[in-house]
Amino acid sequence: MSDSLLADAGTRLQAAMKYVSISEDAIERLKYPKFSLSVSIPVRMDDGSLKIFQGYRVRYDDTRGPGKGGVRYHPNVSLDEVQSLAFWMTFKCAVLNLPFGGAKGGITLNPKTLSKLELERLSRGYIDAIADFIGPDVDILAPDVYTNAMVMGWMMDQYSIINRHISPGVVTGKPLAMGGSVGRDGATAMGAFFAIEAILPKFGLMPPQTTVAVQGFGKVGAVLAELLAKAGYKVVAVSDSQGGIYARKGLDIPSIRQYKAASQGIKAVYCEGSVCNIVEHEVVTNQELLALDVDILIPAALENQITEENANNIKAKYIFEVANGPIASGADRILEAKDIWVFPDILINAGGVTVSYFEWVQNRSGLYWTLEEVNQRLKQKMVTETEQIWSISQELAIPMRTAAYVHALNRLGEALNAKGTRDYYVNGRVS
Ligand code: GLU
Numbered sequence: 400m401s402d403s404l405l406a407d408a409g410t411r412l413q414a415a416m417k418y419v420s421i422s423e424d425a426i427e428r429l430k431y432p433k434f435s436l437s438v439s440i441p442v443r444m445d446d447g448s449l450k451i452f453q454g455y456r457v458r459y460d461d462t463r464g465p466g467k468g469g470v471r472y473h474p475n476v477s478l479d480e481v482q483s484l485a486f487w488m489t490f491k492c493a494v495l496n497l498p499f500g501g502a503k504g505g506i507t508l509n510p511k512t513l514s515k516l517e518l519e520r521l522s523r524g525y526i527d528a529i530a531d532f533i534g535p536d537v538d539i540l541a542p543d544v545y546t547n548a549m550v551m552g553w554m555m556d557q558y559s560i561i562n563r564h565i566s567p568g569v570v571t572g573k574p575l576a577m578g579g580s581v582g583r584d585g586a587t588a589m590g591a592f593f594a595i596e597a598i599l600p601k602f603g604l605m606p607p608q609t610t611v612a613v614q615g616f617g618k619v620g621a622v623l624a625e626l627l628a629k630a631g632y633k634v635v636a637v638s639d640s641q642g643g644i645y646a647r648k649g650l651d652i653p654s655i656r657q658y659k660a661a662s663q664g665i666k667a668v669y670c671e672g673s674v675c676n677i678v679e680h681e682v683v684t685n686q687e688l689l690a691l692d693v694d695i696l697i698p699a700a701l702e703n704q705i706t707e708e709n710a711n712n713i714k715a716k717y718i719f720e721v722a723n724g725p726i727a728s729g730a731d732r733i734l735e736a737k738d739i740w741v742f743p744d745i746l747i748n749a750g751g752v753t754v755s756y757f758e759w760v761q762n763r764s765g766l767y768w769t770l771e772e773v774n775q776r777l778k779q780k781m782v783t784e785t786e787q788i789w790s791i792s793q794e795l796a797i798p799m800r801t802a803a804y805v806h807a808l809n810r811l812g813e814a815l816n817a818k819g820t821r822d823y824y825v826n827g828r829v830s
Pocket residue numbers: 467468469470539540541542543544571572723748749751752753755
């Protein structure tokens with residue numbers, strides 16, 4: 400694999416190119432992010448000291464609409480990572496036919512080392528630094544790894560203060576009290592669930608016999624594990640960044656969620672005490688979880704979990720990418736040779752941004768939907784696009800990932816053609 404995450408992400412574009420009639424100029428343009436902003440954010444810490452944090456916002460492409468994408472708080476955040484995540488957002492929004500381009504942001508830090516007040520000052524400072532670069536019609540923020548509705552609320556408020564008017568449409572995933580949408584919290588997991596349920600019957604896989612391992616027990620992985628368990632699938636293994644647990648008979652997911660919430664620690668998936676004695680289990684490492692002999696493997700944590708090094712160990716027959724970029728391109732061929740079906744991130748985890756789109760629509764119209772309406776529209780979108788990508792994959796005899804990129808590129812190509820050629824020779828702000 401290339402050292403650059405973005406270069407690695409770009410190889411998937413290369414694979415899809417030969418199946419689309421989009422100009423080479425347009426493809427060339429799509430290999431590079433349109434705008435990348437790097438900022439330093441001064442934060443007054445609780446002890447009175449001043450600390451400077453590094454932040455980024457990248458608008459990868461805005462041919463199909465304003466930039467759209469989350470903000471990640473994580474120690475590994477780098478410009479390369481944020482550019483790759485913005486690249487994936489571009490294709491994700493096109494796959495779901497949302498009127499958005501792709502963007503992403505991030506701050507390099509371990510959020511668990513900051514107090515709540517420090518986090519608020521940092522989040523507001525980030526908006527101070529990037530305010531000229533974002534807006535409801537320019538680039539719209541959302542939660543990502545280790546950010547949540549509370550952080551989005553601070554960001555929306557700060558942007559509104561700077562602009563001297565309430566501007567809910569600049570951030571999605573906000574608290575309901577600030578114009579958030581019902582159903583946004585669990586939307587990524589719910590969207591993945593709808594896609595999984597549309598795909599599995601094609602392979603004759605039915606819930607009670609189908610075993611599942613989920614890597615990542617955060618706000619997406621844990622919710623999806625519970626949705627799958629409730630639907631009757633046998634969730635046999637879950638893990639978080641500290642490690643995981645495995646039980647052949649299946650795990651009691653709601654209890655593990657409760658246990659993890661109560662202990663507040665990210666390492667709480669480990670079982671101690673009454674809850675986990677309900678069923679016998681083994682402690683497994685994240686690597687062991689990835690290599691379990693299960694039907695379905697769901698990486699729902701971070702990028703680059705399955706690489707050339709460990710792809711050969713994978714025994715699952717179906718992988719659903721709930722994280723962004725969990726499989727490095729170097730692993731693609733190995734997994735293909737093992738006849739493993741990979742269902743790609745830009746489709747499977749698109750439920751979050753789809754409900755973000757619904758939130759943005761609700762903010763602009765001022766009319767708010769019920770949970771039933773949100774979920775029904777989400778299901779309709781997820782199932783429609785899943786079926787279309789499935790058809791492309793069958794017709795062209797190509798993997799689902801390539802089919803998803805073909806689907807997205809066709810839409811991007813149409814928009815690029817409609818727009819003319821100015822973007823190929825002028826680089827500047829959207830006029
Ligand atoms: N961070 C999420 C993603 O990677 C959601 C983005 C959004 O809602 O804009 O898809």
